[in-house]
Amino acid sequence: MKLRPLGDRVVIKKIEAEETTKSGIVLPGSAKEKPQMAEVIAIGPDVNKDDKVVLNVGDKVIFSKYAGNEVKIDGEEYTILNLNDILAVVE
Numbered sequence: 001m002k003l004r005p006l007g008d009r010v011v012i013k014k015i016e017a018e019e020t021t022k023s024g025i026v027l028p029g030s031a032k033e034k035p036q037m038a039e040v041i042a043i044g045p046d047v048n049k050d051d052k053v054v055l056n057v058g059d060k061v062i063f064s065k066y067a068g069n070e071v072k073i074d075g076e077e078y079t080i081l082n083l084n085d086i087l088a089v090v091e
Helices: none
Strands: 009-014 037-043 060-063 069-073 076-082 086-090
Touching: none
Parallel strands: none
Antiparallel strands: 009 037, 009 076, 037 060, 060 086, 069 076
């Protein structure tokens, strides 16, 4: 199954944070923060309006902590959010 977002929506896949600290301490599942960095999987038709390229598939982005709707398709977890919920593109 393939996701095709509508309007100015973006589909992202979260990049999981490391499970150990720099000093080697292993974090239990309940102590980990929700990841805020993700890879863009798909973009809606209104994202790159007026020939202004805002995002491309494959870009790494930072997004608002509690933004979007989480969905699970074919065993993979994705988040669908508005373009306005993306804070920055990581280069």
